[in-house]
Amino acid sequence: MTTWIFILQLIGTVSFAVSGAMTALRKRMDVLGVVVLGLITAVGGGMLRDVLLGRTPPAIFSDPVTVVAAALSSVLVFIPAVRRLLLKTRKIYEMTMRLADSLGLGIFTVIGAQTACALLPEDSWFAMAFLGTITGVGGGVLRDVLAGDMPYIFHKHVYACAALAGALTWVALHYCWNDTAAMLLGGSLIVVIRLLAAHFRWSLPKAKEEELL
Secondary structure (H helix, E strand, O other): OOHHHHHHHHHHHHHHHHHHHHHHHHOOOOHHHHHHHHHHHHHHHHHHHHHHOOOOOOHHHHOHHHHHHHHHHHHHHHOHHHHHHHOOOHHHHHHHHHHHHHHHHHHHHHHHHHHHHHHOOOOOHHHHHHHHHHHHHHHHHHHHHHHOOOOHHHOOOOHHHHHHHHHHHHHHHHHHOOHHHHHHHHHHHHHHHHHHHHHHOOOOOOOOHHHOO
């Protein structure tokens, strides 16, 4: 793993850990719950990807740096002064959560696609895009399920669609340009789509209330 990819992975790990820890705070969990939810959010997507790839044990078990970074980030969120700041107003909470979740989604989606590329035949473009998307959204799904919430991918601002768009961008640029450009542009596209979707309240069509039983 090159230095800049390691740095990107560390940023993604911290971002997702913060989003998981903040969700735990909102659910009034104790410090153990905060750390566990932060850790699962940070590593869950990568573990799902590795299991689907038949990569056992998952890479996370040989990478203590990622686990330590996620745990420390979660503990930092639980520090009284920090958590009071994050929970001071709904606007601060939502802005921090949105930014952390968007960064984690963008970074882990493209890293997931690149990891799949290294382990699959070169023409497996669909699998690369699919596994990249799974890596991006998997941790958030586990976070929401454990917190008792409906997962983001089913109702929040084109969440999974943003990850899929970034993964497909990675695949296209991987074949016609290079992996560095693929990761930077694919990840940036995801973050931009997520932030724009949240700002303008974009969402996929839903059944109208009067149509429901």
